[in-house]
Amino acid sequence: MPRPIRATLRAGAFAYNLAVARRCAGAASIWAVIKANAYGHGLLRAARALAADGLAVLDFEEAVCLRQADERRPILLLEGFFETRDLPLLVEHTLTPVVHNAEQLEMLKRVPPAAPIDAYLKVNSGMNRLGFSVDDVRLAYRTLREHPMVRRLTVMTHFADADGPGGVAAQLEWFERMTDGLEGPRSLANSAALLRYPQTRADWVRPGIMLYGCSPFGCADPAHSAEGLGLVPAMTLQSELIGVQHLQPGERVGYGFSFEVTEEMTIGVVACGYADGYPRHAPSGTPVLVAGQRTRTVGRVSMDMLCVDISDIPEAYIGTPVTLWGEGLSADEVAAAAGTLSYELLCALAPRVPVVEVE
Numbered sequence: 001m002p003r004p005i006r007a008t009l010r011a012g013a014f015a016y017n018l019a020v021a022r023r024c025a026g027a028a029s030i031w032a033v034i035k036a037n038a039y040g041h042g043l044l045r046a047a048r049a050l051a052a053d054g055l056a057v058l059d060f061e062e063a064v065c066l067r068q069a070d071e072r073r074p075i076l077l078l079e080g081f082f083e084t085r086d087l088p089l090l091v092e093h094t095l096t097p098v099v100h101n102a103e104q105l106e107m108l109k110r111v112p113p114a115a116p117i118d119a120y121l122k123v124n125s126g127m128n129r130l131g132f133s134v135d136d137v138r139l140a141y142r143t144l145r146e147h148p149m150v151r152r153l154t155v156m157t158h159f160a161d162a163d164g165p166g167g168v169a170a171q172l173e174w175f176e177r178m179t180d181g182l183e184g185p186r187s188l189a190n191s192a193a194l195l196r197y198p199q200t201r202a203d204w205v206r207p208g209i210m211l212y213g214c215s216p217f218g219c220a221d222p223a224h225s226a227e228g229l230g231l232v233p234a235m236t237l238q239s240e241l242i243g244v245q246h247l248q249p250g251e252r253v254g255y256g257f258s259f260e261v262t263e264e265m266t267i268g269v270v271a272c273g274y275a276d277g278y279p280r281h282a283p284s285g286t287p288v289l290v291a292g293q294r295t296r297t298v299g300r301v302s303m304d305m306l307c308v309d310i311s312d313i314p315e316a317y318i319g320t321p322v323t324l325w326g327e328g329l330s331a332d333e334v335a336a337a338a339g340t341l342s343y344e345l346l347c348a349l350a351p352r353v354p355v356v357e358v359e
């Protein structure tokens with residue numbers, strides 16, 4: 001028998017969350033960001049479930065995998081290409097690269113694609129990660145615009161703090177100044193910008209995390225939590241109790257004896273550990289559902305197991321279902337307790353966890 005752990009992936013949730021994105025996007029088209037194996041949800045599964053206008057991925061491997069699965073929609077390569085031998089693949093698989101540095105421009109000049117391609121020009125509007133800065137952006141634009149093998153050219157940028165206190169105003173203003181007079185469509189918004197700043201919609205939006213039913217804003221503010229935003233989790237990570245221990249005050253739990261019992265307590269041992277993708281740094285007190293009831297983890301998370309307090313859940317016994325995150329317990333909340341983001345939790349789902357697909 002396999003271990004009782006599994007991740008349930010709900011196709012209807014992707015569709016539901018995409019509908020939320022559509023409502024926010026207005027007339028803008030949607031790139032569904034499905035990089036990193038669709039944030040841990042499975043690249044092809046997410047592509048099938050998301051009726052977006054295009055699919056945004058990180059690299060050629062993901063893009064080719066989509067094309068081999070007969071995917072016909074536009075595919076955006078968020079980091080573009082890396083070397084000249086990548087260039088024929090753009091034509092062969094009809095891929096739209098993001099061009100974000102001078103080396104890529106040089107490669108396009110040296111090894112022009114054999115047929116016209118669409119491209120995105122990435123502008124560094126202040127995040128200082130990828131993109132052309134104010135001194136280079138106009139030359140880069142002109143180089144691409146005049147390139148005989150570049151057909152449609154879209155100008156894009158990425159926001160550093162659309163989910164945070166900084167917002168988008170400064171980057172948006174700078175982007176508009178930097179690209180003033182440059183013709184062509186625009187693409188700016190990630191999930192947070194799409195949900196919070198309608199003025200960033202432009203022509204193509206690029207939501208990721210919201211499609212999976214998590215909030216880019218975390219869970220601190222109920223109005224901006226996943227539930228408050230009307231999003232539903234696409235992934236539910238579940239397991240079962242495989243052990244029960246009755247403990248007396250003074251007894252301790254798990255590696256490092258990091259948790260000490262202060263009053264009589266019953267703990268359940270869950271078949272889920274950091275090798276399944278559960279965050280090892282989740283402290284005692286991280287929320288968890290046992291038999292649908294909310295309780296907390298106790299002690300350190302180990303490789304294959306973690307412990308939970310079931311003192312107030314008398315019916316809990318070996319075989320009782322446990323939800324680590326997903327339906328009934330947002331991954332945003334678990335992530336917050338563990339000092340991280342739901343993005344990291346979802347992406348970290350381990351390949352060894354069996355996946356069950358449901359409608």
Ligand SMILES: Cc1ncc(COP(=O)(O)O)c(C=O)c1O
Pocket residue numbers: 033078158189190191192206207208209210216
């Ligand atoms: C360039 C770009 N656009 C859009 C996204 C989607 O962001 P989010 O998942 O926050 O919606 C990402 C994700 O990191 C990104 O790198």
